[in-house]
Amino acid sequence: MIRSPFRPQAVPDAGILDNHRALVRQVTRRGMFRRGISLGALTMLTGCNLSDDASVDAALRAVSAFNDKVQALLFDPNKLAPTYPESMVLKPPRFNAYYPIDKVRPVDGATWKLEVSGRVSDRAPWTTARLAALPQTDMVIRHVCVEGWDYIGEWSGPTLKSFLHSVGADLNARYVAFHTADDYPSSIDMATALHPQTLLALTYARETLPDPYGYPVRLRTSTKLGYKNPKWITAIEVTNDYPGGFWEKSGFGWFAGI
Amino acid sequence: MQRRALVALAGAGLIGAVAAGGALATSTTPGQALPSMTGDLKRRAAAFPQPVRVGDLAGRAVLGPMEAQPLYGRVDAPPVVRGADGTLFLVVTRAGWLGLGAWMGLGGTPAAVPLDDAALLGEHIALVGLTRAELDALPSFRDAGAAPVPADTVIRMGIVGPFH
Numbered sequence: 001m002i003r004s005p006f007r008p009q010a011v012p013d014a015g016i017l018d019n020h021r022a023l024v025r026q027v028t029r030r031g032m033f034r035r036g037i038s039l040g041a042l043t044m045l046t047g048c049n050l051s052d053d054a055s056v057d058a059a060l061r062a063v064s065a066f067n068d069k070v071q072a073l074l075f076d077p078n079k080l081a082p083t084y085p086e087s088m089v090l091k092p093p094r095f096n097a098y099y100p101i102d103k104v105r106p107v108d109g110a111t112w113k114l115e116v117s118g119r120v121s122d123r124a125p126w127t128t129a130r131l132a133a134l135p136q137t138d139m140v141i142r143h144v145c146v147e148g149w150d151y152i153g154e155w156s157g158p159t160l161k162s163f164l165h166s167v168g169a170d171l172n173a174r175y176v177a178f179h180t181a182d183d184y185p186s187s188i189d190m191a192t193a194l195h196p197q198t199l200l201a202l203t204y205a206r207e208t209l210p211d212p213y214g215y216p217v218r219l220r221t222s223t224k225l226g227y228k229n230p231k232w233i234t235a236i237e238v239t240n241d242y243p244g245g246f247w248e249k250s251g252f253g254w255f256a257g258i
Numbered sequence: 259m260q261r262r263a264l265v266a267l268a269g270a271g272l273i274g275a276v277a278a279g280g281a282l283a284t285s286t287t288p289g290q291a292l293p294s295m296t297g298d299l300k301r302r303a304a305a306f307p308q309p310v311r312v313g314d315l316a317g318r319a320v321l322g323p324m325e326a327q328p329l330y331g332r333v334d335a336p337p338v339v340r341g342a343d344g345t346l347f348l349v350v351t352r353a354g355w356l357g358l359g360a361w362m363g364l365g366g367t368p369a370a371v372p373l374d375d376a377a378l379l380g381e382h383i384a385l386v387g388l389t390r391a392e393l394d395a396l397p398s399f400r401d402a403g404a405a406p407v408p409a410d411t412v413i414r415m416g417i418v419g420p421f422h
Contacts, residue, residue, distance in 0.1 A: 092308040094380030095417045102305035147420060151380055212306045212417060 060251065068255040075257060077191045081222035084140045090151040091205050093143070095212045096226065097182065098246065106211040107181050107232050114217065115235035118177075121168030128216045132202060134158035134166065139197055144258050145226040155220040157202040161194045169238045177243035178219060181232035187243035188221065188228060189255065197222035200233070225256040299323055300387040303377035303416035310378060312338045313409030319382045320350050322390060325422045329353055330385055330393055334368050336406035338413065346373040346413065348383070349399055369396035370404065377416040384418050 095101055114126035138156040164171065171194065177187040192198055198221040202209060209215040214231025221229060227247050237243070248254045315337035321327040334349035341347060347370035375387025385393060407413070 090381055091314065092310060092378065092417065094420075095306075096419045100302055101416075101418055102302040104306060145420075147422065149380060149420065210306070210308060212308070 064251070064253050067253060071253075071255040071257040072189060072191070075189075075191055075223070075255075077195055081141055081197055081258075084142070084152050086140055086154060088152045089140060089154045089205055092210065093153045093204055093213055094149070094151050096145065097231070098184065099182075101212060104212050105181060105232075107215060107234075109216040112216055112234075114233065115179075116167050116237075117235065118237040118239045119170035119173045120164075120238050122166070128202070131158055131163070131200060131217060134162050136202075137196075137199055138206075139199065139220075139222065141197065141220070141222040143220075143226055143229075146252070146256070153220075154205045155199055155201040155203070156206065157199045157217065157220075159196060160198045160200055160219070160221075161196070163200055163236075164193060164238070167238075173238045174240045175238070175243055177237040177239055178230045178233050179235040179237075180230045181234050184230050184232075184246045185243065186219070186228060186230040186245040187254075188219075188224065192221055192223055192257075195221065195223055223257055225258055227252065228256045299418075300375065300416075303384070303386045303418045304374065305416070307414040307416050308378065309412045310415050311409070312336075312407050312411045312413060315348070315383070316409075320376070321379060321382050321384050321421075323384050323386055323418070323421050327379075327382075327384075327421055328390075330390055331366060331369075333383060336409070338373065338407040338411075339370065339401075339404035340407055341370075342403050346407065347371060347399075347404065348373050348376050350376075350383075350393070352393060368399040369393060370399040371396070373413070373415065377418045379418050379420065384421070386416070386418060 097104070109128050112128065114131070116123050116126065135158060136156050137159050138154065140152060140154045142150050142152050144150045160176065164176070169176075171190065173190055175187050176190060176193040177185070179185055188198075198219070200217050201214070201220040202217055204210070204213055209218065214233070217233050218231040219229045219233065228245075245252075245254065315333050316335040318333045318337075319329055320331045320333060322330055331350045331352040334351050337349060339347050339349055349368050350371050351366040351368050353366055371385070371388065371393065375385065377384050377386045388396075
């Protein structure tokens with residue numbers, strides 16, 4: 001193994017992390033996040049008692065909440081994300097979930113119903129046929145994962161905006177929340193929900209969405225990181241109460257704009 | 259407008275402060291095998307095979323199924339051949355000396371990897387049924403007796419998620 005000439009000869013005592021083992025372990029998903037909550041980051045939290053897990057947790061979450069607000073302020077609801085030629089589409093797309101591929105539980109599209117709740121006037125459940133009857137939008141966009149990888153994919157389906165109009169949603173509500181067949185709750189802000197490149201995707205590369213990628217319907221938004229795109233959606237709720245999300249519970253940023 | 263810019267700067271500063279901590283941290287040992295590698299990874303990868311065009315496989319990186327996702331080689335051209343008994347093989351140019359074979363197509367020797375020992379990992383290929391040592395031990399592949407599968411043929415391959 002070749003040792004990098006830029007690697008420091010001595011590193012700070014990592015013992016301080018022992019005191020915060022529970023907090024660091026809580027974010028078990030990816031090494032990047034564990035490194036984020038490290039000695040360097042902790043020393044930036046001046047005024048915090050570093051032996052107090054709760055205060056460190058609260059401070060980090062306060063920074064994250066502040067970042068969410070900044071991102072919401074900067075979000076331009078009319079600005080489109082870059083699109084690409086169909087020749088660049090990766091077929092099949094990359095699989096990712098919080099569990100391995102063999103744990104995917106396919107959804108039966110014939111009996112599947114999409115429940116609608118919250119601040120809407122029409123709560124009648126939706127079928128795939130009804131979603132397919134809405135005007136369809138096709139977009140070739142880049143999927144960007146918080147882990148650092150990305151790919152270009154082609155998605156089609158009704159815009160979430162047209163769906164929300166159809167169910168008589170309160171478009172002044174703050175959040176649109178999603179429940180999924182794989183217990184991956186998620187939510188986005190209303191401005192992003194109404195963005196023209198936020199789809200309830202029914203197809204990939206002009207073919208029905210395959211099972212591992214969220215059949216029969218998943219969210220695809222061009223303006224947020226991959227983990228904000230829940231698959232196998234079973235229910236949509238329009239609400240003013242912060243719904244959070246699967247990774248957000250573990251400290252991932254909620255707005256997650258790109 | 260000015261207020262927006264100031265808020266943005268403040269946000270960027272805080273994000274930077276948190277990110278700066280990353281440089282000092284230790285990471286998982288590179289090359290450390292995940293538990294999934296110890297037996298059933300190949301079976302898992304076969305759970306939901308997906309269609310892929312043979313021609314789209316040429317040049318893809320072949321990676322090890324562990325957190326560091328080390329580069330083992332690259333898919334050759336033609337990418338897939340059919341053996342005398344009909345079995346499909348992925349032709350992989352092994353990384354060779356200092357990995358140059360994989361990066362530049364020089365020096366590395368090709369090997370025929372049974373197709374079900376490989377799985378799609380996004381735009382890459384993961385080696386799920388062979389270890390690095392087993393890949394290196396495969397005999398050098400010669401075209402004799404194996405028929406290239408046409409580029410427009412669609413085959414099915416297993417898929418896996420990222421290992422990091």
